[in-house]
Amino acid sequence: MLQIKEISKSFDGGKSYALRDVSFGMEKGDVGAIVGESGSGKTTLIRLIAGLERPDAGEIYFQGSLVSSIHKLVPPEKRKIGLVFQEYALFPHLRLIDNVTYGISRMKNKKARAREVLELVDLHGVEDRYPHQLSGGQQQRVALARALAPNPELLILDEPFSNLDAVLRAQLRNQVFEIIKKTGVTAIFVTHDTQDALTVADEILILKDGSLIQQDRAFKLYTQPKSMYVASLFGNTIMLDKALQSAFECPLNPQCCHAIRNENLTINTDCEYVTHAKVLKSTFLGNSTQLDLQLENGHRVSVITHERHIEDHIKIGFNSKDVMEFSS
Numbered sequence: 001m002l003q004i005k006e007i008s009k010s011f012d013g014g015k016s017y018a019l020r021d022v023s024f025g026m027e028k029g030d031v032g033a034i035v036g037e038s039g040s041g042k043t044t045l046i047r048l049i050a051g052l053e054r055p056d057a058g059e060i061y062f063q064g065s066l067v068s069s070i071h072k073l074v075p076p077e078k079r080k081i082g083l084v085f086q087e088y089a090l091f092p093h094l095r096l097i098d099n100v101t102y103g104i105s106r107m108k109n110k111k112a113r114a115r116e117v118l119e120l121v122d123l124h125g126v127e128d129r130y131p132h133q134l135s136g137g138q139q140q141r142v143a144l145a146r147a148l149a150p151n152p153e154l155l156i157l158d159e160p161f162s163n164l165d166a167v168l169r170a171q172l173r174n175q176v177f178e179i180i181k182k183t184g185v186t187a188i189f190v191t192h193d194t195q196d197a198l199t200v201a202d203e204i205l206i207l208k209d210g211s212l213i214q215q216d217r218a219f220k221l222y223t224q225p226k227s228m229y230v231a232s233l234f235g236n237t238i239m240l241d242k243a244l245q246s247a248f249e250c251p252l253n254p255q256c257c258h259a260i261r262n263e264n265l266t267i268n269t270d271c272e273y274v275t276h277a278k279v280l281k282s283t284f285l286g287n288s289t290q291l292d293l294q295l296e297n298g299h300r301v302s303v304i305t306h307e308r309h310i311e312d313h314i315k316i317g318f319n320s321k322d323v324m325e326f327s328s
């Protein structure tokens with residue numbers, strides 16, 4: 001339903017590019033996450049999709065029709081796109097019901113529709129309140145209701161949870177994506193938080209310096225990242241350099257780089273590759289313990305374990321299926 005073809009955007013006449021040659025597609029009903037560090041081009045990409053910017057090169061197709069190119073720009077209000085931003089953007093002087101009906105003023109039964117979407121986001125019965133009478137999480141749900149009211153084909157959420165504390169954030173994230181799945185609307189959300197992306201997205205896109213460096217389903221991205229950069233973005237990794245390969249007696253392809261995730265380095269197990277280690281430090285983390293270890297060759301690594309009783313000298317190991325291989 002959404003096709004992005006070799007989109008580029010520069011803000012300085014081509015000296016540098018906020019986005020360069022980005023291509024991807026999304027199917028109807030998919031939830032996609034755009035992940036990347038600050039300045040990687042996330043906002044630029046969604047502004048291009050929403051029609052708030054014109055690309056310097058490339059094309060965007062929405063439901064089969066060309067909506068953006070260097071020569072054509074279908075305006076945002078004609079794209080059937082709903083937007084939800086980090087800062088809620090509710091009108092403070094309007095009641096919730098009026099905040100929601102604002103964007104559907106020409107719709108028949110707009111009050112009924114507003115009540116319906118407020119109920120969908122679990123805010124039934126508070127229609128007459130003003131935004132300041134709600135918590136941050138509730139305000140974000142109103143913003144979601146307002147974006148859903150006109151029945152958009154695509155919903156874009158830009159860092160929708162970053163104003164909230166960790167517990168509320170996880171709660172609201174799950175709630176919001178349950179609602180999105182229930183409505184079946186295609187959604188793209190921008191996040192710095194890779195956990196958010198892994199938890200709710202069908203498809204994850206990784207931007208780095210304006211380029212799309214990987215697009216995959218969450219599980220594949222986590223287990224088969226294409227680069228060390230992507231691997232470490234999604235969790236702690238241990239680089240299997242030559243010294244570690246020799247400690248574990250596991251020679252790997254010298255043309256490639258290799259790594260394993262911390263959680264796949266386990267203690268006291270019957271793994272394929274094993275070595276001995278001395279425990280230098282043990283840090284209790286609540287549901288687990290972090291062990292800082294020194295291997296026989298002097299190399300240091302950390303392991304997270306759920307074991308409670310740990311000797312001073314232990315065996316650690318991993319299996320070949322957990323080795324991630326990258327060309328660079």
Ligand SMILES: Nc1ncnc2c1ncn2[C@@H]1O[C@H](COP(=O)(O)OP(=O)(O)OP(=O)(O)O)[C@@H](O)[C@H]1O
Pocket residue numbers: 011017018036037038039040041042043044045
């Ligand atoms: N209107 C603009 N004028 C000039 N440069 C811009 C403009 N918008 C974005 N840029 C530049 O384009 C690059 C990508 O910015 P963008 O805001 O898309 O990144 P981002 O990944 O969304 O970052 P953040 O997570 O910090 O919001 C940056 O170098 C930024 O400075």
